[in-house]
Amino acid sequence: MPGAVEFWFEFASTYSYPAAMRIEALARGAGVEVTWRPFLLGPIFAAQGWRDSPFNIYPAKGRYMWRDLERTCTRLALPFTRPSQFPRNGLLAARVATAAAGAPWVADFVRGIYRANFVADQDIAQPAVVGALLGALGLAADDWLQRASSDTTKARLRATSDEAMALGIFGAPTLRVGDELFWGNDRVEEAVAWARSGR
């Protein structure tokens, strides 16, 4: 019996972009359910002593990542524009995704935010950018921005980020199937196959 995959992601994360664009179709094709798990990498990086993205801290790794991501998007036929600012602050978008957990439009919202950041080069930290996407999805933007900044939502996102660290998650995207973790866009297919096999 096919299982389920948890998709742990952070809106600032570069390799989460191609993974987020692909996961739903791949899972559907395999009869596997996806749960979207927005979380924050900031506290996890801070616990490792990093106050910035490792792609900024280690320049050779960063230069490689941008070229590799470009090649990867070309290979996957995904549009890509290197953001003029990196990393962008995905806190507001993560809070919206948290408040909207389980809503049928979460996947479209997630992909829309990734497109804003990595295709349209928009600042996803801005309420106007997030609100415009919500509006384009036919939702009441102001309502959702308000729910996003409620204490309940803030606490829930903090708890999810704590859970990520407790699970041993150290980067994004991470796909979780049962007790198995699969890190990176390179592991999306393997994670879905693992879930499909119902191991």
Add this chain to the structure above:
Amino acid sequence: MPGAVEFWFEFASTYSYPAAMRIEALARGAGVEVTWRPFLLGPIFAAQGWRDSPFNIYPAKGRYMWRDLERTCTRLALPFTRPSQFPRNGLLAARVATAAAGAPWVADFVRGIYRANFVADQDIAQPAVVGALLGALGLAADDWLQRASSDTTKARLRATSDEAMALGIFGAPTLRVGDELFWGNDRVEEAVAWARSGR
């Protein structure tokens, strides 16, 4: 016209093991030439402020890597035993591979050292281990161990490691095709395809 791929590797590196076992057959199938480029990660890590493998410095990443490597080897039908010591010192083996550059037995030597480290759990820093492999390949072990420790060989390996850093190499394995770098066992197929296309 198919091109060539440089395979930059370090004997202590975990993901270099499955990549080293696969690269020659994949390249042959694509009509692509392989150049083996042994180098040392130590100086590159030291320049980033690391005095140990990042898999030891960042425990969550290390735990993940061991499990991921185990799954990867299963998927690729490669035997794997987690080494009882990590990282092992690959300096002597890298010097032998440097001294033997271009010899027809280099690929067999490289794979033999990886098998010793990641299958037989042997200490590849020991001259006896490296010498036994050389002997099994029908070579004069003492001769090659002596050439490995010559000043010429030492200088050549240092120069190669400097070259790696200058090229922007920050981890192993790294495959180089023209000006393009491909990092990790996950990129072996893409690098070979890139070389094959002669871009």
